[in-house]
Amino acid sequence: AKVDIKIRRVKELCRCVKESLPWQIPKTLIKDLVAYAVARINIRRTTAMNVNICPKVLFTGIKVNYNKELSLEFGTYAEVYDGTDNTAKSRSVPCIALYPSNNSTGSWEFLNLKTKSRIRRSHWVKMKTSELIVNIMNHFDDKVERTPQEVPQDPVQELEPVAPAAQPVEQVTEQGTPGSAAVADVIEEQPAEAVSEAPQTVEATAQEAVSSRTRLRSGESILRPSKYSMATKVDKRTIIDPVKKQAVEKAEGDEVDLILDGLKAVEIISEDDVEGKAHNCHIFTVDKTLANGKFDKCKSRIVLHGNEQDPNLYPDKSSPTVAIHSIFVCLAFAAFQGITEVAKIDVKGAFIQTPMEGPPVYIRFSPQLTKLIVKRFPQYAKYVNSKGCLFGKLLKALYGCIQASKLWFNNLVRFLKSEGYEQSPTDPCVMRKIKGQKIFLLLIYVDDILVIATREEIERLRARFIAKFQWITMEVGTTHSYLGMQIKLFDGYATIDMIHYIEKMLTEVNSEKTFATPATKKIFDVDETAVVLNEEERKKFHTLVAKILFLSKRARPEISTANSFLCTRVTKATVEDKRKLYRLLGFLRGTKDVVLTLRPLNLKLEAYIDASFAPHHDSKSHTGVAIFLGNALVYVASRKQKCVTKSPTESELVALTDYIGLVELFAEFIAFVTNSLVQIPVIYQDSTSVIAIVTKGGGIVRTKHLRVRMNLCKEGIDKDRFKVEHVFTHKMIADGCSKALENPDFRVFMNNVLGVVEK
Numbered sequence: 125a126k127v128d129i130k131i132r133r134v135k136e137l138c139r140c141v142k143e144s145l146p147w148q149i150p151k152t153l154i155k156d157l158v159a160y161a162v163a164r165i166n167i168r169r170t171t172a173m174n175v176n177i178c179p180k181v182l183f184t185g186i187k188v189n190y191n192k193e194l195s196l197e198f199g200t201y202a203e204v205y206d207g208t209d210n211t212a213k214s215r216s217v218p219c220i221a222l223y224p225s226n227n228s229t230g231s232w233e234f235l236n237l238k239t240k241s242r243i244r245r246s247h248w249v250k251m252k253t254s255e256l257i258v259n260i261m262n263h264f265d266d267k268v269e270r271t272p273q274e275v276p277q278d279p280v281q282e283l284e285p286v287a288p289a290a291q292p293v294e295q296v297t298e299q300g301t302p303g304s305a306a307v308a309d310v311i312e313e314q315p316a317e318a319v320s321e322a323p324q325t326v327e328a329t330a331q332e333a334v335s336s337r338t339r340l341r342s343g344e345s346i347l348r349p350s351k352y353s354m355a356t357k358v359d360k361r362t363i364i365d366p367v368k369k370q371a372v373e374k375a376e377g378d379e380v381d382l383i384l385d386g387l388k389a390v391e392i393i394s395e396d397d398v399e400g401k402a403h404n405c406h407i408f409t410v411d412k413t414l415a416n417g418k419f420d421k422c423k424s425r426i427v428l429h430g431n432e433q434d435p436n437l438y439p440d441k442s443s444p445t446v447a448i449h450s451i452f453v454c455l456a457f458a459a460f461q462g463i464t465e466v467a468k469i470d471v472k473g474a475f476i477q478t479p480m481e482g483p484p485v486y487i488r489f490s491p492q493l494t495k496l497i498v499k500r501f502p503q504y505a506k507y508v509n510s511k512g513c514l515f516g517k518l519l520k521a522l523y524g525c526i527q528a529s530k531l532w533f534n535n536l537v538r539f540l541k542s543e544g545y546e547q548s549p550t551d552p553c554v555m556r557k558i559k560g561q562k563i564f565l566l567l568i569y570v571d572d573i574l575v576i577a578t579r580e581e582i583e584r585l586r587a588r589f590i591a592k593f594q595w596i597t598m599e600v601g602t603t604h605s606y607l608g609m610q611i612k613l614f615d616g617y618a619t620i621d622m623i624h625y626i627e628k629m630l631t632e633v634n635s636e637k638t639f640a641t642p643a644t645k646k647i648f649d650v651d652e653t654a655v656v657l658n659e660e661e662r663k664k665f666h667t668l669v670a671k672i673l674f675l676s677k678r679a680r681p682e683i684s685t686a687n688s689f690l691c692t693r694v695t696k697a698t699v700e701d702k703r704k705l706y707r708l709l710g711f712l713r714g715t716k717d718v719v720l721t722l723r724p725l726n727l728k729l730e731a732y733i734d735a736s737f738a739p740h741h742d743s744k745s746h747t748g749v750a751i752f753l754g755n756a757l758v759y760v761a762s763r764k765q766k767c768v769t770k771s772p773t774e775s776e777l778v779a780l781t782d783y784i785g786l787v788e789l790f791a792e793f794i795a796f797v798t799n800s801l802v803q804i805p806v807i808y809q810d811s812t813s814v815i816a817i818v819t820k821g822g823g824i825v826r827t828k829h830l831r832v833r834m835n836l837c838k839e840g841i842d843k844d845r846f847k848v849e850h851v852f853t854h855k856m857i858a859d860g861c862s863k864a865l866e867n868p869d870f871r872v873f874m875n876n877v878l879g880v881v882e883k
Contacts, residue, residue, distance in 0.1 A: 137161040145199045146253055147261035153222070156233070160198040160223035167193060184226065192230030196221040196250065201257045204234050205247040219243070220261070229436045240264075241400045244434055372409050375424040379407065380500055382473050383426055386595070389476040389520035390487060392501075395509045402488040402515055404429045405524070407496075414605040428487060428524035435526060437483060443529035446553035446567045448607075448677055449751075449759040450793065451574070452620075452722065454554065454565050455611065456756040457797050458576045459618045460724040466613060467575040467582045468604045471536075472595035474571030475528040478521040478535045485525065489514040529570065539592055540566060543585070550793040557581075563799055574606055609678050617723035617879075622679040626716045629671050630709065632664075638714030639707050643686035643864040647704060648739040648746070654698035665702060666694040672708065679720050681760040682874040683708060685748065685861055688762040721879035724754030729794060729805040731787045732851070732858035735765070735779035737772040739863060744768055745775035748861025749783050750877060751790060757877050759790070762861040770826060776811040779862075780818070780848070781833040787846055804844055808851040810859075815848055 138161045142149055149157065166180040167188050180188060196202065203216040219234035222242070231246040237260055383389045395402075409424040435441070458466065471477065489497060491512035498505050498514075507514055521528035537547065537555075545555040545566060553568040557577075564577035575582055582600060589596045603612045612619045657665060669690045676684045686708050693701045729751070736746045744765050751759040761783075769775040784807065791805045809815050817825075818837040825831040840846055853859065860873030874880070 133165065134158065134161050137164065141198050147199075147258045149199075150261070150264040152265065153235070156222040156235075157198055159233075163224050163226065180226065186226070186228050189230035192232070192246075193224050196232055196248075198222060201251045201253045202234070202248040203251055204236075204243070204245045216249070218257070219245075219248070220257075221248075225436075227436060228439065231436055243400070244436065246436060371422045372424075375409055375422045376407060376496060377500060379424040379426055380497055382595075383476060383522075384497065384501060387473055387476050387520060389473075389518065389522060390516040391519055392504045392507055392514060392516045393486075394507055395513075395515050397517075398486045398515050399484065400486070401432070402486040403432045405487055405489060405493070405522075407493055414610075425523055426493075428485075428518075428522045430524045430526045430528075433485070433526045438527045438530075441527050441530050443533040443570075444552050445569045447551055449790075450548075450551045450554050451567055451607075452756070452758040453753060453790075453794060453797060454567060454574075454576055455613075455618045455620075456722045456724045456753045456758060457565075457727070457794075458613065459616060459722055459756070460727060460754065462615060463576060464602055464613045464615055465579070465600060466602075466604065467577070467585075467598055467600045468606060469573040469575060469585070469589060470597045471571040471573075471589070471593050472597065474536075474593075475523050475525070475532050476520045477593050478528070478532045480518050480521055481531060482527065485518040487516045487518060487522070489516070532571070533568075536568065543588060548793060548796045550789055550796065554793075554797070556796060556799070558799055563797070565797065569607060572606065574604070607678075608674070617721055619719045619721050620679050621719035622675055623716055623719075625675060626712050629668070629675075630713055630716070632668070633706065633709050635706055635710065636713070637706070637710045639710040640714070640867055641865070641870045642683045642708045642711040643689075643704065644707075645864050645866060647686055647689050647864040648741070650741045651698065651700045654700040657697045657699065657702060661702070662694075662697050665697045665705060668705060668709070669694055672712075675712075680712070680718070681720070681750075681757060681877045682860065682870075683711070684760055684762040685746075685864055688746075688764070692764065718878060720757070722756040722758075723879050723881070724756040726754040727794065727798060728754055728803050729787070729791055731783070731790075731805060731807045732856060733780050733783055733807055734810060734856050734858040734862045735772070735775040736862040737769070737775045740764060742768070745778070746862050747779040747782060748858040748863075749779075749786075750858045750861055751787065752857075753794065756879060759786075760861060760877060767829075773811060773813045773817075774826070774830060776809065776814040777817070777830060777833055777837075780807065780809060780814060781837050784837055784840055784846060788840070791846070805846045807846055807848045808856065809848055810851055810853045810856045812850060815850055818848055 138157050141157060141161065163180075167178050169176060169178050178188065180186070198221060200221040202219055202221055204219040206215055206217045208215050218237045220237065222233040222235055225231040225233055225244050229246045231244050232248070234243050234245055234248070235241075236243050237257075384392070405426055405428045407424055407426045409422065412421050412423055494508060494512055494514045498508065504514060509515070518525070521531045537552075540555050541547075543557070544559075545557045545564075548554040548556065555566040555568070557564040557566075559581070562578060562581075564575075564581050567574040567576075575585060577585070579600075582598075586596075586598050589598075602614070603610070605611075608622060608625060610621050610623070612621075656662075669687065672683065672687045673691060676687050686704070690701065690705055690708070731749065731751045734748045736748070738744065739746050744767070747761070747763050747765055749759070749761040750757060765775065765778055765782075767778065769778055787805050787807060791802055795802050817834050819841055821834070821838050825834060837848070841848060857873065857876045859865070860870065860877070865873055
């Protein structure tokens, strides 16, 4: 009886809304009216529950946004935001409100009157229903033959496509944006004008040529260092070598075969079967190189335009990657254990081996890409529409999808847990397995997995990965190229270098000078009267500084101090800053063959934390940190403090308390990796006054903020979470991370952080 009452209540509300509409409701919208009625009932408190909350909040946990929930009614005419492409094209589309989406952003489901498709949006303007809208809705169910002009074009969100993190590229040459050419029976060579440097959008008229849409301007000229070192673009228009051209065509064909046949990631369907939006895609090809500069392979990738997806549908879309300092800790542990051979697993087409979850996602292949598909799979020619495009439904997480990275990571973690591995609570991308007295470690960076294990476990994982993911490549040996680093393992130690990276970067600089140190003691000085660089020079300055930052975080920690200052100058660089940059590059030119050596003598965690008092022009201090695992450097930092301190003691206290939490996390992570209790971490300080106030307490503290810092550190010491011990200034290794040193002090600092043992 209660169920009948509730059903009758829904029907009564539906009748009331239906009678209030100025137009006759189409049959296809009846289900949307019911959804609206249920949504309205669920935001009202019911006497069936004792708690003073509505059913929606009780079951979803999402607080009702009444400003958006009640701003519209079913059947309301609204202009909905449709994105912008920096043209005179309209930025809104006429829509009819259907029902709330019941998400945290307060979005509504709308009926697009242009395409007769449903869209979800969170920005709109409520309008008055005119006679034109009434007439459109009264004839909504009239069957009209769909023309090419009526292909749905949903809004483009201002969000860059999610590129595959494991396949970075400096620049890519893309093909695959929609055009006007039809698919011919014989697949011809792709014309040069069909290839563009950025994603494009389709004009409404089928007879017009496709006009390219420019990229987002912010940061367009700044090249990411990871892209710089691992891949370079391949432009089919400029290829002269027939062998190279054939290799590119083979790579593109292999990618199409993998998507449609090998992994069956896409199901080709008719355009009429597309429900709502079909996203564009493109294909690019790159030449990949190893960290030592040797050619690796020619690789193509089909990528969905993730910027066309609604990010509100995927609130949890971020995926973690292994931290660099986690890699260093694991390599140091492997060296300490005497391991000289590790493996690297690369899962081919990792994302497209992951089943899709959530709402269905549809894809539209451009005429150029459609030609390539039909050439290899003639049976799909019948699905080509009048504009020469194919449509498909994603069965696997294609590269470029907003949710692809997260789906792959979850899929991989589930598989590894089934194989007996467990995640680190500190770094979820490090997984451990214990078998007797042996410890196996896996380090995950998207689809590149570094395996530190015995040969028996490596071979077992090879078989299990092949059974699960079919296509993988595994390299086993003492030398590996991983995340731009050249890693070599020896008996008792490991080395990390980026020599080829440095050599390639130096080719962009027209200078042959070399320097013994990366900076002078005046590195932090700023000349306000110096001439500002023009925009072209500033962009080049920014690019070089970003590349050096990438290098300093991996293989060359001794340049962190100089580069940390240059990072603060990238938006306002002057001629003086350029001279400082060229000095740093001159130092790298003279020491390009230097490598980082991890030679742990034990598994004792030691941290050196120091501060330089007020060296910056705004009177802020500078913090330097160096953390070692048995004499092997695993972390280094050189950063400007965020607050102004009044004395050297205060600056040392701020530096110490900023990093005690990180030291504790390192201790927790090392305990996980080694599966044993670690010794209490020791933090070395060269300020006796700071040691006194954090160990004994008392004294007069200037502000409550500093008193909290003092007591935070004292509590950690009292509970034996860490120790703070004194070290003389000439033995304070982090001194080189807080200020620029000159020889011979710099040479001593450099040898300490790079693990150089002087003869």
